[in-house]
Amino acid sequence: MATEHSKSSARLMIAPAVFVLLVWMLVPLCMTLYFSFADYRPMRGTFDAWIGFGNYASFLTSSSFLSSVMVTLQMVAGILLITIGGGVALALLLDQPMFGQGIVRILVIAPFFVMPTVSALVWKNMFFNVDNGLFSYLWKFFGAQPYDFLSQSPLLSIVVIVAWQWLPFATLILLTAVQSLSSEQLEAAEMDGAPGYSRFWYIILPHLSRAITVVILIQTIFLLSIFAEIFVTTNGAFGTRTLTYLVYQRVLESQNIGLGSAGGIVAVILANVVAIFLMRIVGKNLDT
């Protein structure tokens, strides 16, 4: 792919794909942009095509906006913490030679194949349920009062559900990174007198840093738009209303399409800010 000729023919060949993708993205984005400047409430039959920045002003100044941003950040941070920590631990475990390695690896990946709605329902009804949930039985077994996860610590509950879903992804990427570490480096460190935790801290973790940044980047982009898990469990109540969920409520529950669109655009801008910020970090990490 080095010559001028091959470059231009390559451009020509990817042009249709780029075009389709562009249309696919641009049309909804433009429509959202258009509605965000309109006062559009279909239930009341209101439609005023241009009201300026009114929607933005009311979305940004409402008290729910700031709290939803905070909730989103807390949720993403919590999930990242669990998936990265757990992912590193699982990757190191799975790298050890053990009986039934193939089956164990497939089992670890399994949660990734479960649909978000389904996994949220499973967690809600089989684990967190106060009367019949497995955790309640566990609590009772130890003589404790069953704990109502979803209403007592709803944010944590959702974090646990989503982290459970994303753990396989993190584990898988980190496992390949662990496997690419040359055993001679670890042996050299062993000869240099580094005990297990030092080998982890000075050799394994730096080796994993790239993979960790990639996991953070990809997960953050997907996690900013968590929806199904909140919808199924708390419906955005008890301080679990993320930015995405707030937009949904504005559009569907309040039937205010203009306000919701403005919120959507704000969310897109914020997500891009986060993405650019993360890209910078990744870029820096991938360079060295």
Place this chain on the structure above:
Amino acid sequence: MGRITLDKVQKKFGEVEVIPPLDLTIEDGEFVVFVGPSGCGKSTLLRLIAGLEDVSGGEIRIDGKPATDLPPAKRGLAMVFQSYALYPHMSVRKNIAFPMKMAGMDQAEQDRRIAKAAEALNLTDYLDRRPGQLSGGQRQRVAIGRAIVREPAAFLFDEPLSNLDAALRVGMRMEISELHSTLKTTMVYVTHDQVEAMTMADKIVVLRAGNIEQVGSPLELYKAPRNTFVAGFIGSPKMNLLTGAIADKHNATTIGIRPEHLDVVESGGTFTGRVGVAEHLGSDTFFHVHIPEMSEPMTVRAGGEVGLRHGDTIHLEPRAEHIHRFDAQGLRIA
């Protein structure tokens, strides 16, 4: 101090016995080279000494103290790996400092030793670079630097020069020999290159399939190989091993004549043949001579100015005092 004793050391991977029980003593300050063909267990033996593999039987003693069950770090040995095994995310300085940091040495002493090692290995200008920004030879020196700052009882090298080009290899060979003569620390060096073995070693250990075939100084091995395997392995180009009628004449099953112990004569001579490939090295010329009654061509070393060409007839006369005789088991007949 670095006297290493292997007592009936044995290694099995599952059912496969890679090293049958083996005895060996490496004296303090000695430069010992393990040579042998690929897969004969050189690396395994070195890793057993290092503690990176557990022995399946027998005992290892370092300075008389049992070390069989000691973890690698406690044996006081330093190892230089074939792939260098530098830590890619640390600067050269940090790489060299790592073993000292792990030992909890104070900073001033660390700096002093790093400076001294960098000086000795010509690394002073590269201390703040990452390994990825160094050439192969420089990386090799960093790996050696990381080993010497620990002031170990013995150094273990596993084919440290095999990733370098020929010119650099000769240079590094000298540097390692130089290092040995200044440090006077025991060194155990694994290679499959018999030239490295001959030039560097105080003592060569020739291995085949995990067995020690012969131990001795390079000249002992050259002059009196204990069997046909060692005879064929030590020396470059290889010794000519002849069987059949010519061997019978010397009351042996096999006789060995080194290329350098065959004289080209005008006429007559024990062997008469046709010149095949001729390798002109300037100082020497190696002829591969096809002799009708022998299946393999014979190698002859002649001076640089011998005017023989491909297809010419050549007459050869071995020097009688340099003929090695071996019996039916391949063992040397004194």
